[in-house]
Amino acid sequence: MADPDSAGGSEEAAAPAGKESAVASARSVDIGVSLLLLGFAALMGFDNWRSGAGWASDGPKSGYFPFYLSLLLGAASLYGLVKSILDRAGAATAFVHREQLRRVLQVLVPTFLFCLLTQWLGIYVASFLLIAGFMRYVGEIAWWKSLLTSFLFAAAMFVTFDVAFDVIMPKGPLEALLGF
Numbered sequence: 001m002a003d004p005d006s007a008g009g010s011e012e013a014a015a016p017a018g019k020e021s022a023v024a025s026a027r028s029v030d031i032g033v034s035l036l037l038l039g040f041a042a043l044m045g046f047d048n049w050r051s052g053a054g055w056a057s058d059g060p061k062s063g064y065f066p067f068y069l070s071l072l073l074g075a076a077s078l079y080g081l082v083k084s085i086l087d088r089a090g091a092a093t094a095f096v097h098r099e100q101l102r103r104v105l106q107v108l109v110p111t112f113l114f115c116l117l118t119q120w121l122g123i124y125v126a127s128f129l130l131i132a133g134f135m136r137y138v139g140e141i142a143w144w145k146s147l148l149t150s151f152l153f154a155a156a157m158f159v160t161f162d163v164a165f166d167v168i169m170p171k172g173p174l175e176a177l178l179g180f
Contacts, residue, residue: 122172
């Protein structure tokens with residue numbers, strides 16, 4: 001029987017040690033998110049004001065409700081920003097530690113690449129690469145098992161979507177080469 005820790009381990013799932021350095025404080029993340037939302041509210045407010053935030057003879061113009069929602073979002077963002085700036089305790093509270101960020105990026109970066117690669121390679125090849133990569137590098141599963149599982153999953157997706165349900169999925173050069 002295999003050791004349960006060898007497949008990606010429960011050791012990594014443990015909470016980070018108190019000595020581990022924080023990548024970002026809760027206060028800095030709160031300030032950053034508040035500024036980002038404030039910028040979004042300003043952009044949406046400007047765009048909806050430009051497209052018409054008033055009343056016409058037959059009722060509100062297209063930007064009326066979104067404009068006032070952007071004002072509400074802007075007010076909430078300002079409140080969050082002021083609260084975060086005044087919160088001195090948040091500066092000492094860690095938002096994310098280095099090991100936690102590493103684990104998040106282990107999923108985020110390949111998923112982002114999957115979305116990009118789907119545009120050029122198609123959904124089936126990109127799915128094959130994503131699953132094989134996750135199984136091998138994150139799950140530390142043998143290459144042959146990773147490749148076999150990825151191939152079977154991509155084949156099952158193809159049969160389900162393209163053959164059984166006749167759903168149009170993004171295809172790439174490999175599918176074109178094979179005549180699909």
